[in-house]
Amino acid sequence: MTLASHAKVIANSLLLRLVPNYRNWKMRRDWDRRARAAPREMTATFDAASWDAYWASGVRDAWIILEALGAAYDPAHTVLESGCGLGRLSEALAERFRSVVGIDVSGEMVRQARALSRRRNVTYLEADGSSLRVAEDASPDVIVAWTVFRHLPRPVMESYVAEAARLLDRGLLVFEVQHRPGARQRAAPDFNTIMEREYDRDALESLRRSNGFRWATTRVLPSAEPDTETWLVVWERTVGSLDIDLQQVGGHPPVVRTP
Numbered sequence: 001m002t003l004a005s006h007a008k009v010i011a012n013s014l015l016l017r018l019v020p021n022y023r024n025w026k027m028r029r030d031w032d033r034r035a036r037a038a039p040r041e042m043t044a045t046f047d048a049a050s051w052d053a054y055w056a057s058g059v060r061d062a063w064i065i066l067e068a069l070g071a072a073y074d075p076a077h078t079v080l081e082s083g084c085g086l087g088r089l090s091e092a093l094a095e096r097f098r099s100v101v102g103i104d105v106s107g108e109m110v111r112q113a114r115a116l117s118r119r120r121n122v123t124y125l126e127a128d129g130s131s132l133r134v135a136e137d138a139s140p141d142v143i144v145a146w147t148v149f150r151h152l153p154r155p156v157m158e159s160y161v162a163e164a165a166r167l168l169d170r171g172l173l174v175f176e177v178q179h180r181p182g183a184r185q186r187a188a189p190d191f192n193t194i195m196e197r198e199y200d201r202d203a204l205e206s207l208r209r210s211n212g213f214r215w216a217t218t219r220v221l222p223s224a225e226p227d228t229e230t231w232l233v234v235w236e237r238t239v240g241s242l243d244i245d246l247q248q249v250g251g252h253p254p255v256v257r258t259p
């Protein structure tokens with residue numbers, strides 16, 4: 001580590017501790033910069049070669065989500081995509097659901113998503129970076145976070161799960177995370193807004209329990225990062241904690257591997 005980068009780490013750690021809202025401010029600034037510099041690459045690195053490839057990848061990922069939802073899929077549902085970027089996935093989901101609200105911490109992403117949008121049943125909104133307040137009037141049935149949780153500081157990821165539980169009396173939280181089988185999961189400093197964090201089952205399990213979700217399914221998808229997997233997780237919230245407790249009897253559902 002050079003002296004300059006060492007100084008940066010110390011400065012960021014101090015600012016995080018001393019300045020209220022520094023983390024949210026930094027997430028917004030960093031992602032605004034990425035949105036201006038290379039929006040397609042920063043939101044879908046491996047599908048950024050052309051706009052055609054980019055939008056087609058959104059359709060592909062929407063199908064992966066629909067497949068994971070299985071019988072829980074309902075075209076009458078409203079979806080909230082947290083961390084929607086340019087709307088790559090939101091636009092594709094809007095073809096399959098009644099309506100979609102895409103929210104993002106980056107005002108620049110939201111501005112570009114609105115300009116690119118081709119659908120009337122999608123709305124894009126700028127968010128505060130750790131809550132879903134901006135979208136609560138939409139009363140979503142399904143909340144999706146796709147290639148977002150892996151980039152978030154852990155307290156922010158946990159805040160989004162708690163927010164999802166708050167908004168969903170009954171409904172589904174669908175998210176993907178990176179997982180490193182048989183090894184220590186990679187972490188990152190809280191001020192780092194891009195480095196991929198990894199999660200194991202125990203960490204997710206404790207988060208699920210504390211927020212009253214039922215574990216509906218896990219799909220294991222290929223990952224571009226060596227020695228890791230992508231987990232697509234679907235958690236369900238039903239009305240009443242007794243209901244949830246009873247459904248937890250029997251342990252985790254099986255993991256389904258998608259080649």
Ligand SMILES: C[S@@+](CC[C@H](N)C(=O)[O-])C[C@H]1O[C@@H](n2cnc3c(N)ncnc32)[C@H](O)[C@@H]1O
Nearest residue numbers: 031043083084085088104105106129146147148
């Ligand atoms: C890798 S991109 C994925 C975009 C989109 N989900 C997709 O699949 O095309 C991550 C997105 O999350 C957004 N993001 C990062 N931190 C966020 C936060 N704390 N709250 C909301 N959005 C955030 C970024 O601005 C960026 O648009």
